[in-house]
Amino acid sequence: MKKFAGFPARMQFTPIPDLFFSALLDEIKEINELKVTLYLFKLLYRKRGSPRYATYRELLASRGLVKSLSGNRPPAEVLRGALDAATSRGTILHLNLERDGAKEDLYFLNTEENRKAIGRIQSGELSLDDFKFPKQAPIEVEISEPPDIFTLYEENIGMLTPMIAEELRQAEKLYPAPWIRDAFKEAVDLNKRSWRYIAAILERWTAEGKSDGTHRRDIKSKDPDRYIKGRYGHLVQR
Numbered sequence: 001m002k003k004f005a006g007f008p009a010r011m012q013f014t015p016i017p018d019l020f021f022s023a024l025l026d027e028i029k030e031i032n033e034l035k036v037t038l039y040l041f042k043l044l045y046r047k048r049g050s051p052r053y054a055t056y057r058e059l060l061a062s063r064g065l066v067k068s069l070s071g072n073r074p075p076a077e078v079l080r081g082a083l084d085a086a087t088s089r090g091t092i093l094h095l096n097l098e099r100d101g102a103k104e105d106l107y108f109l110n111t112e113e114n115r116k117a118i119g120r121i122q123s124g125e126l127s128l129d130d131f132k133f134p135k136q137a138p139i140e141v142e143i144s145e146p147p148d149i150f151t152l153y154e155e156n157i158g159m160l161t162p163m164i165a166e167e168l169r170q171a172e173k174l175y176p177a178p179w180i181r182d183a184f185k186e187a188v189d190l191n192k193r194s195w196r197y198i199a200a201i202l203e204r205w206t207a208e209g210k211s212d213g214t215h216r217r218d219i220k221s222k223d224p225d226r227y228i229k230g231r232y233g234h235l236v237q238r
Contacts, residue, residue, distance in 0.1 A: 008158060014041055015041075016038075028089070033082045033089070035069060035082070040092060040107065040109065043062070044109055046150070051114050052109075053114075054106070055104050055107075056083070056104065060076060063147075066079060083107060087107075091109075092109060093107065093115065093118060095107075095108070097121075149168045150165070150168060152181065153168060167195065171202065179202060180198075182210075184198055186201060
């Protein structure tokens, strides 16, 4: 077993209701149910808007979660079993939606607000217009899936704040995932562990182009302050 190196000085925290420890923790005997429940706290806390929910496909695509689940069955079945257990216990709420022949399972924390929201959805009073139904069956999870932008930030820079999290969401929409990973790598290699610096790299690649991990301009430059000196310098804080 690889020994954990310890928590960094700056890191993100996920709030967990006190009632979980007093009313649920001692009752949960199955490790997969516990892992899925804790993961949902984290995932739903990062969501925006109301009601907050996670889809089955979204959970199945969560590399860290699926890899952590134990069992001899396929990962999709193990995950489904853990979700069913948490639903039966009453920790989470399950809603199955169907539209144009496509189905999806949605999961909510069991709160009064979410119980009311589900009732409104079922009655047609509330529509989840932002929900996009899948056009094909779930695909087996690829365990080697690269980390997302939030994981990259936490592993290489530190604790996420709501403001930074929103900037990361916008960056995901603006830039290709390989660019984001390369920008993080370049910043870390230069010991410039700052989102402002990474954002400046992405801004410059957008304006001047990026090919094979280099810029059209200053290809041979190794100056770690090259993003500070140019027209994108106002984006970077030392």
